[in-house]
Amino acid sequence: KAGVTQTPRYLIKTRGQQVTLSCSPISGHRSVSWYQQTPGQGLQFLFEYFSETQRNKGNFPGRFSGRQFSNSRSEMNVSTLELGDSALYLCASSRGGEDGGNIQYFGAGTRLSVL
């Protein structure tokens, strides 16, 4: 069974640009979550999509947005990039049902550098 796939693995952008990251979940998983990992702030939850609807949202500005398609694949978009957006962005997928403690499986991440 294929794992969670994130593309691209590395990105270099300049301030003010926008970027789109992609995540393909494990087959059969309906929930996709996005996390930002930085040395200073650690791992922080951005948002979760379940069956094409945003189900949970973290405390990030509106420049960070996402969406999920009918095949459960998800994209995350960051507009008007700032230097502080440089981070490893991790995607995680799970079955997503509310039956307690679903396991989230993580992709290898996309490392975004903003110059």
Add this chain to the structure above:
Amino acid sequence: AQSVTQLGSHVSVSEGALVLLRCNYSSSVPPYLFWYVQYPNQGLQLLLKYTTGATLVKGINGFEAEFKKSETSFHLTKPSAHMSDAAEYFCAVSPNQAGTALIFGKGTTLSVSS
């Protein structure tokens, strides 16, 4: 609001020694608790999870954790460290029934010396 505190950003042990990584959580409801490991340039891999039931949880690679409600702790242990255990370890809590929207601790880097 729920939160997770990992005591010790860096733990060093000798190969064969006991590994103890500490995690305390705050939660107003019964939590779903997780331990993840991250190797360099990789994503997170689940070691174990606590939902309900038995308070001693066994995970992969010989790790286990004990849920202690009275102490709001979920410490991770391994009886004998191996060089391959060197990595960063994260404790996390989920505030919802789906086990998503994880709140992570700051992480503990485990070093293992021969």
